[in-house]
Amino acid sequence: MAVAAFTWTEFAQQLAAGIREGAIYAGLALALVIIYRSTRVINFAQGELATFTTFIAWSLMNHGLSFWSAFPIVLAIAFTGGVAIERILIRPVENASVLTIVIITLGLALLLNGLMSIIWGGQNRQFHGPFSTRTIDVGGVPISVQDIGIVVTSLALVALLALFFRYTKLGLAMRAAAVNPASSRLVGVRVSWMLALGWGIAAVLGAVAGMMIAPVVFLDPNMMQTILLYAFAAAVLGGLDSPLGAVVGGILLGVTITLLGRYVEFIGSTLKLPAALLLILVLLLVRPGGLFGKVAVRRV
Amino acid sequence: MKLKLVLEILGFVALAVLVAVMPSFVSDFHSREFAIVGMYFIALLGLGVLTGYSGQISLGHGAFMAIGGYTTAILSVDGISGHPVRDIWTIPIAGVVAGLAGLLVGVPALRLSGLYLALITFGIAVSFPQLPKKFGGFLGGTSGQILNLVKAPFGLDLTPNDWIYYLTWGIALVLLAVAWWLLRGPTGRALQAIRDSEVAAASSGINLAFYKTLAFGISAFYAGVAGALYAMASAYVNPDTFPIILSIYLVVGLAVGGLGSLAGLIAGAALIYFLQNHADTVARWVNHLPAVDLNPKQPGISSAIFGAVLILVMLLLPTGAGGLLRKVFRPLTTRLYTRS
């Protein structure tokens, strides 16, 4: 079958699509990393949490609110929800095995998915995001304002988070609680609240990612499921405990698989996931802690 | 320790007797349901060896089941150079093929630890269903392969459901005995030493690479056998027969069954089957509560119930059914040991 030949315009557009795709992975991967750093747990409910909060935004906007007036409300709800989940579901099993906590997050994912179907139905919904759907001309290549907005938002979020962790007392306490809970208690940090705070921030990050991507892929209860898989991959790629790694990993992954899927005919759309896996596996064999992660030194 | 051994053997015999007489007390269809529980039990035994005893978490065992299932499908439909293989003989082959795949995965797994390994194996579970789509000519594509319906061989007068039941549980009991025998011997001690501390295990002369890879291989063999049986019982395989969520359900079954407890895994297997196929029944139970009126047919209700049950089970029994069993029986056994 004749497949369109290579053109630079298309390449630029594919690249833009890849970066935008990657920015979304990055957003969710960042949320995963925040929770992993503090609790050493992978949160399987991260995607459904993001979708759930996006549905709340949709409902608010359906009741006449503008995006920007709904936005802070949704973030507040997401934050409270994240903290509440940690307090109610994770806290009681804090000392149980990682497996137990992972299963609870899985249960939460199923529960939220079911609730979304019950409350909002399985239909696809249109979600009016903050960005115009116009395209602008960037050096002869039409690029959508939405795509640019998504990438800029993601990067801004990362920068904001970095500033928070670097320069605020709370951010410092969260980092301390993650790396050394025992000593943190001795200097007066309420460690278990820091973990809850981590869940809250992760939920906020997820909510933002959800509200950014929903205008592109349309909103339904399963919106984030595939994206979550890629976010896992992005987080592993970057190193599970590195926020910077999550972002770099996300964008790298988005670009790589978009370009591989387009230009390597054998991979196409079907083998994108396996190709991503293989890439990561190879990387992990070389660097067992991911691109930016710390490797616990084990001499065996 | 003699007493513990006697208790375990008695438990095994009781289980075997229960398995043998069960079909006389339940309907033909229920035999099939118990058979499928048995298949999950076999896969969980394998996962138990890996996670419970060597400490490596795998979120990809659905893929090994799929390899077993596809092996059985290909051998019993296309056969070897045009000669279809009778379905029951494909079972050990399916186990071996899956086991080899497990060894293959076990090698890179040596370099990965904890959640990295979990996520990479999850990646395998996610990726595997894509392969039949890509290599449709050999593996049947999305429309999959249709197998022959199971029938009792050797002129046995059994319904297909009873036959698959006895076949599954016969194999399950043998594999349970094998796992038990393996784990109480030097292999089990080596694996547990590795789980508890790799450094300590290595310094006491245990070959880490050998035992960890071996655990992956054994574990995948079990999953492959389970997948082969599942393919036979479904008489159909396609990429959705072994969905991504299956791998997750298996880990759920393991956690519910309790790490490091082989018998508790039956409870885990039953839960996997029950919640997948009988969420409507659970909804009816829940409706007995005041002010609750769930319609099990409403989309979403079954997922919500499944999720809620999982959370509750893990909150109430963070160590799983096996942990509960141990908690209940420890006072008893401790007393017995101290007296003897």
Add this chain to the structure above:
Amino acid sequence: MSRSLLELNNVEARYGPVKALHGVTLTVGEGELIAVLGANGAGKTTTLRAVSGTVKRDGEVIFNGKKLPRRPEATARAGIAHVPEGRGTFTELSVWDNLRLGAYVRRSNVKDDAARVFKYFPPLEERRQQQAGTLSGGEQQMLALGRAMMARPKLLLLDEPSLGLAPIVVAEIFRVLDAMKAEEGISVLVVEQNATLALAHAARAYVLEVGRVVVKGSSDELRANESVRRSYLGY
């Protein structure tokens, strides 16, 4: 003896089923440096942990006239800084972040407090941005003390400050301890293996054996005590 700042009345502590303290009673007065001596496993470290609430304890701990709650965060907020065994530095974080964490419970200008710490430990200032894990053992001990000072505590709990350090470094650390006590009025409860050193700086000391106080008294009295001399001072 001055007004007592810390009182332990018949304190017991346990790790799971194992009891580590069998009713320890001791007091630390305001501005005092008190030493706890004893062999390995005598319960010295556990005594400090019982105060800061990092181990399960029974019995009464009075701090500054009030009952002390058994939560490490609350102890820190009440004005007790615990430098635990192994120093408890945040090895992944920078020196500066370690100091900021020290001041976590206070609403104060971190810079002024830090300047005070740098006055006592000049090497830390040069290494502000360095990751704490890359410091030498002596510098890490300084950082641990500096971090504790950042909280402007009333009481400092210090676990084996001399462990693994060269004698010259140890001497320096005790010199700073004396200075801090004099200039800031901090009380110190220090656990030490090196009894000679500890007694040289402490006003009073307690000797623990298997979770009980067996001897107590002023440093001079203890130096004179026959059994203490034989067991802990080695002459």
Add this chain to the structure above:
Amino acid sequence: MVGVRVLLVCLLAAAVAAAAAGARPNATPGVTANEIHLGSSVPLSGEAAIAGNVARGAEAYFKYVNARGGVNGRRIKFTYLDDGYDPGRAVNNTIRLVQQEQVFAMFSSLGTNNNLAVRKLLNDNKVPQLFVSSGATTFGRDYKKYPWTIGYIPPYSEEGAIFGRYIVKNIKKPKIAILYQDDDYGRDLVSGLRRGLGAKAKSIVARVGYDPTSSDVQPQVTQLKASKANVLMVFAFGKFSLQAFNAVSRLNWKPQIFVNDVSSASALMSIVPQKAANGAISIVFGKDPASSLWKSDKGIRLFQSILKQHGQDITSRDLKDGYFTAGMATAYTMVNTLKKAGRNPTRQSVMNAATHLNEKGNPFVLPGIVIHTTPKSRFPLTQVRLQRWQDNNWRPFGKLISARPR
């Protein structure tokens, strides 16, 4: 290992004893003096949960019929189970329905693969597999091998062919780009299109598949746009077709779009960027409850009143959900089939009725459509019209066209 061998012998002995006990009844299963039991397996959870509304629509219609005296004095009992779109569970459900619930026939189970998975099983046991919810051609075509199976909706390949013939007739110098779901469903549509184009099949300039595990089809649409095509075929499913319209708009592309029936519900079309959607062409055979076109139509009014009265947990959004209407249309045909199957229906007689249908005036499909089958032509619904999307509405145009495979 001696113990194991002894154990196996014991097991087998017990097995033989157990098997001797059961015997099977002779009367037609699932039919009693006052009841006919039908079963179905549909997704009510997971990705495809929304499609399970087909069964809920059918259920409401059966209840409506029961309230009016049922079929020949028997009420229809309809049991449908959730398979999460997993064929393994569809097999479990089907066996449970046939063996445990003793249903008379399977009715309108959803999904190509899920029906393929149980076709052999049902045919071997001579259980009718009626009006499957799938447009795969095989369910109507392969009746010689599977006499107990019959489809319902127009085959996907014929839909593709209709588009192809339309393009040949109406579009000068077409350069066709195809976005298709990379599975049998998408490939059926593509092969039909090529057949319909005939000699003009050369005018296909690009064809890109997407995998249903994709998160967004923008890369594929970008690639198609680069082919400089002026016609875009969207052979997608659900959200992917929405994303395709979205991507077309974002890329400032203006091809003539054709979108397949499954992705063309008004509820979907009205939420995509209209600058891309306007002028899109599709086919239609069922009435779309979300379209203002049928707002005062008798059939849709009946649909809504039945759903409100007899449906369970129905929300306002369900009243505009085309899956419910589709389920009701199929249930309408099912009831007619049962009526034709005689006073005391047997599995044979119901199969006979299903292959001799000549049903006019199904209120839930387009006016004029005749549901017609013969033993050698097992495609019940094979008349469609073309429709064009304009001003937020589908406008059917032209006459009814045959979608019957030749």
